[in-house]
Amino acid sequence: MDYREKIKTLADMIKESEKTLALTGAGISTESGIPDYRSPGTGLWEKIDPIKAASLSSLKRDPAGFYAINLKRWLAYDHVKPNAAHLALARLEKMGYLLGIITQNIDSLHKKAGSERVWEVHGHLRTCRCMECGTGYNMSFLSDQVESGKNPPLCEKCKGVLRPDVVLFEDHMSEDFFKACQVLSGCRLLIVAGSSLTVYPVAGLPEFARQVVIINKEPTPWDDRANLVINDSAGRVFTDLMAEFGEKPDA
Ligand code: NAD
Numbered sequence: 172m173d174y175r176e177k178i179k180t181l182a183d184m185i186k187e188s189e190k191t192l193a194l195t196g197a198g199i200s201t202e203s204g205i206p207d208y209r210s211p212g213t214g215l216w217e218k219i220d221p222i223k224a225a226s227l228s229s230l231k232r233d234p235a236g237f238y239a240i241n242l243k244r245w246l247a248y249d250h251v252k253p254n255a256a257h258l259a260l261a262r263l264e265k266m267g268y269l270l271g272i273i274t275q276n277i278d279s280l281h282k283k284a285g286s287e288r289v290w291e292v293h294g295h296l297r298t299c300r301c302m303e304c305g306t307g308y309n310m311s312f313l314s315d316q317v318e319s320g321k322n323p324p325l326c327e328k329c330k331g332v333l334r335p336d337v338v339l340f341e342d343h344m345s346e347d348f349f350k351a352c353q354v355l356s357g358c359r360l361l362i363v364a365g366s367s368l369t370v371y372p373v374a375g376l377p378e379f380a381r382q383v384v385i386i387n388k389e390p391t392p393w394d395d396r397a398n399l400v401i402n403d404s405a406g407r408v409f410t411d412l413m414a415e416f417g418e419k420p421d422a
Pocket of ligand 1: 210
């Protein structure tokens with residue numbers, strides 16, 4: 172099947188499916204300018220050690236170092252805009268074709284694009300909390316402290332160290348992950364976009380869907396079992412897909 176036939180097939184699958192969900196990963200945000208983890212040459216893991224950068228033990232052992240490595244990169248997400256793929260998924264939800272999005276991303280771009288039902292299974296960077304007493308704050312409460320030289324950032328009630336509401340390596344999964352498992356039961360069609368499908372337990376989620384479509388630049392371990400695989404950029408695929416629905420996303 173050539174690229175055009177694949178796009179038409181995907182549009183037909185969505186139109187025929189009663190319950191379609193999307194599962195997105197870091198690759199859907201690369202065209203907005205946020206590097207993913209594993210793309211050859213540009214992936215973050217080629218530059219930083221993930222266990223040092225994003226594990227609970229590293230945060231506990233050296234909180235100031237943890238924020239020195241991560242915070243500047245995370246704050247830059249605030250200025251990033253959703254791309255054609257995020258906008259198309261939001262539009263499909265509004266048109267009634269998409270039930271919602273399960274995302275591994277912490278960048279809030281699906282919400283910025285206007286998607287309403289989003290399960291952020293690895294958390295997000297909008298809020299943070301105290302590791303001692305659990306008091307919650309907006310992320311700016313944490314970042315203002317670090318940016319004014321107060322690193323590590325502390326809770327104003329008990330002076331415990333603050334942590335972002337993202338799921339770090341060695342953390343428990345979020346409540347949204349368990350909600351995503353529930354919503355996936357009975358899922359007719361799952362569109363996986365921009366994920367290497369190597370980070371568990373999220374990489375196991377396609378097991379719940381009857382039909383799986385993969386949109387990814389590189390091959391994934393799921394390709395052999397998927398009903399349709401489109402190896403191309405998410406921005407191009409979703410732009411062409413929306414044309415099949417008579418729509419042009421304004422990226
Ligand atoms: P990953 O880096 O493991 O895989 C990304 C995949 O997307 C790769 O296979 C790559 O080939 C593909 N890709 C890159 N650009 C693409 C594009 N324009 N179109 C289509 N495919 C493209 O990412 P993952 O599977 O999400 O897992 C890694 C973890 O990274 C997740 O837990 C996530 O929380 C975290 N992460 C998130 C962000 C973010 O919030 N934007 C950024 C980096 C990492």
